[in-house]
Amino acid sequence: MGIKPKSPRGEINIENYRGRIRLRWRYNGKRYLLNLPYAYSPENMHHATVKVAEIELDIMKGCFDTSLEKYKPQKIKPVTVLPEKKDNPSYPCYSLPS
Template identity: 45%
Template sequence: MQTPTGKKASKGTVSIEEFQGRLRLRWRFEGKRYVLSIGLPDSKVNRKVAQQKATVIELDIASGNFDATLKKYKPHIQTTSQLTVVTLFEKFIESKAKALLPTSLDKYRATLGYLKLVFPNQLASAISVKDAEKFIEWINNRGVSPIVCRERLILIRAAWKWGIKQQFLEINPWIEMVSRVRVPPKQRPKPFSSEEIKAIDLLQKFFVI
């Protein structure tokens, strides 16, 4: 049953709420609080789907068949086993292509080229934090500047974030990778030496009318 926002649901009752534009379920059972993301945007149709899931949980609680691991109730991720790193990023580019300038699109395609070299056939769902770290090591060994490396990682992180939103993936191993690339601060222009300052003063006096 749905309860108003901010109001605690009674024991064994599953409430439906919106969180960051997505629906999720919340309930209490045997002294523990549970939260389960449905992974769907808030709409009338999706709320019916969420209500069906909530009803299943309530019936399991009432009948003593509740799965405390929540595996039984989690939405199944579709096409995960078939989606490679390259395919994921290609789909990501397609979703952004219409809104990108040609110069920005070139950066996306260059990033795709790197992924094809490092992860030609790997599944996107199989990429771990260690794989992401190896990618950084590989890109550094190619002499890529820290600024460019950071740009590539930002795009890859965004692609995985998009993949999770589309329910292609569950985990983003690239979240902390961007912060691991240190970009040196821009060098300030060197100040004029005392001799250069004197020369400038002389030129200014010479050209004063």
């Protein structure tokens, strides 16, 4: 019931924050938080562990993105299907007599 001890150096914690998954860790003396758009449930823990592995790998390789843009899930834009264009121009084509 007391204060939680700090996690070991370099460890990334997976937490439940308002029903969503949140990752917390420290790197170079700074604290980083990454909120994932997935509900905190056993089915969605896979997404969190994949992100944790990706972040840990980048820290080991020395290419950690401090802006966290690389680790944020990409929003999928809906694909819009355009109707096929007909070859009927609005102006009739006339050929000039030769």
